[in-house]
Amino acid sequence: MATTTATITLTSSDISDNAISISNTSTLTKAGTATGLELCTGLRRRTFAATTIKDLVNLYKHDDEITASKAAKVYIKNVGTASDEHVKIGIGNIATGDSLDAEEIGRLYGGDWMFFPYDATLTGGSNHANNGDIYIIPSSSDSVTVEYMVFFE
Amino acid sequence: MATTTATITLTSTDLLTDSLSLSATQSLYKAGTTTGVSQYEMGRITIPSSDTNAILLDATAAGDDKAGKVYIANKNTDAAHYVIIAMNDTVIGRLYSGDWMFIPWSQTDVSADIEIKCPAALSTTCEIEYAFFHEGKTFTGA
Numbered sequence: 001m002a003t004t005t006a007t008i009t010l011t012s013s014d015i016s017d018n019a020i021s022i023s024n025t026s027t028l029t030k031a032g033t034a035t036g037l038e039l040c041t042g043l044r045r046r047t048f049a050a051t052t053i054k055d056l057v058n059l060y061k062h063d064d065e066i067t068a069s070k071a072a073k074v075y076i077k078n079v080g081t082a083s084d085e086h087v088k089i090g091i092g093n094i095a096t097g098d099s100l101d102a103e104e105i106g107r108l109y110g111g112d113w114m115f116f117p118y119d120a121t122l123t124g125g126s127n128h129a130n131n132g133d134i135y136i137i138p139s140s141s142d143s144v145t146v147e148y149m150v151f152f153e
Numbered sequence: 154m155a156t157t158t159a160t161i162t163l164t165s166t167d168l169l170t171d172s173l174s175l176s177a178t179q180s181l182y183k184a185g186t187t188t189g190v191s192q193y194e195m196g197r198i199t200i201p202s203s204d205t206n207a208i209l210l211d212a213t214a215a216g217d218d219k220a221g222k223v224y225i226a227n228k229n230t231d232a233a234h235y236v237i238i239a240m241n242d243t244v245i246g247r248l249y250s251g252d253w254m255f256i257p258w259s260q261t262d263v264s265a266d267i268e269i270k271c272p273a274a275l276s277t278t279c280e281i282e283y284a285f286f287h288e289g290k291t292f293t294g295a
Contacts, residue, residue, distance in 0.1 A: 002165055002167045002168040003166070003167060003168075004163070004165035004168050004173070005162075005163070005164050006162070006163050007162040007163075007164075008159065008160065008161055008224070008253055009158075009160045009162075010157070010159050010160075010255075010284065012155055012157035012158070013156070014155050014156060015155035015156075015191060015192075015193055015286075016193070020157075020284075022195075022224065022284060024226050024253045026251045026252045026253055027251065029249065031235070031247065031249065032232055032233040032235070032249070033232055034232050036168075037168075038168070040168060040169070042169070043173075043175070069247065070247070071235075071249050072246065073246075073252075075161070075163060075175075077177050083182060083187050084185045084186070086184075086185075088259070089257070091240075091243050091244075091245060102243075103240050103241050103243035103265070104259055105240060105245065105256055105257065105258065106220075106221070106222075106256055106257025106258045107184070107218075107220065107257050108257055109182065109220065111179050111180070112179045112257060113159075113161055113255075114255060114256045114257055115253075115254060115255050115256075116245055116246060116254040116255070116256050117238065117247050117249075117252060117254055118245070118246045119237075119245060119247065120246075121244065132243075132244070149163075149175075151168075
């Protein structure tokens, strides 16, 4: 089995009267076990140059790979440097229209990253409204590049 | 303004043929600026087992389309224990014991709460630590 660790360090010396320092390391394991996740997409890098919604992770294309409702994890980073431009990241299927059944999680501005567990629910075919794809919507038609990686079982 | 940073380090020597070593650091800024966020709240809570989602963080109008950041860690120690994290009933994923997550939260509307569930089938409680860095929140009258 593989051993993969994810560590976060959150620090501030001046957001409050006392400094805050949060540090946590998790080992990426299969659901309900101590066995390490052994599969991943590899680190991917894509560039977008329009404000249209796109799939970042399309479960239909991964339907033989990512098992739903397990312990998958996703890392995404906006590698741009523009602090006034962002990409929206959300969960839902886009083929049924403009995020008909989608939920925006948040916005990654230039340099921002996120790391989260991923349910990866695949309900139906490529355009099924309830598929839990990960979508992206750039805020600008300026070129923006994101890097991402999915760890799964 | 405050300076708050978040760093992630992802490492593995045996997931791939070559070692994985990835590190990224971000400063927590207000939306569209390079001004640091200046408000936060954090805590540790016990979630009772239930098949109903509970609101961990309540979306408010003041946070709409802002650059909030949320950290959540599952502090249980039994590998089989997990919490389900959702937003407005859309499941994001399962956070198992020892796992943590860090996401931006743009609170697109007041229904975009961050919800949590410690499944009844676990027959236990779930210990959670969280932190929310933000630009402000709407207060309701007493």
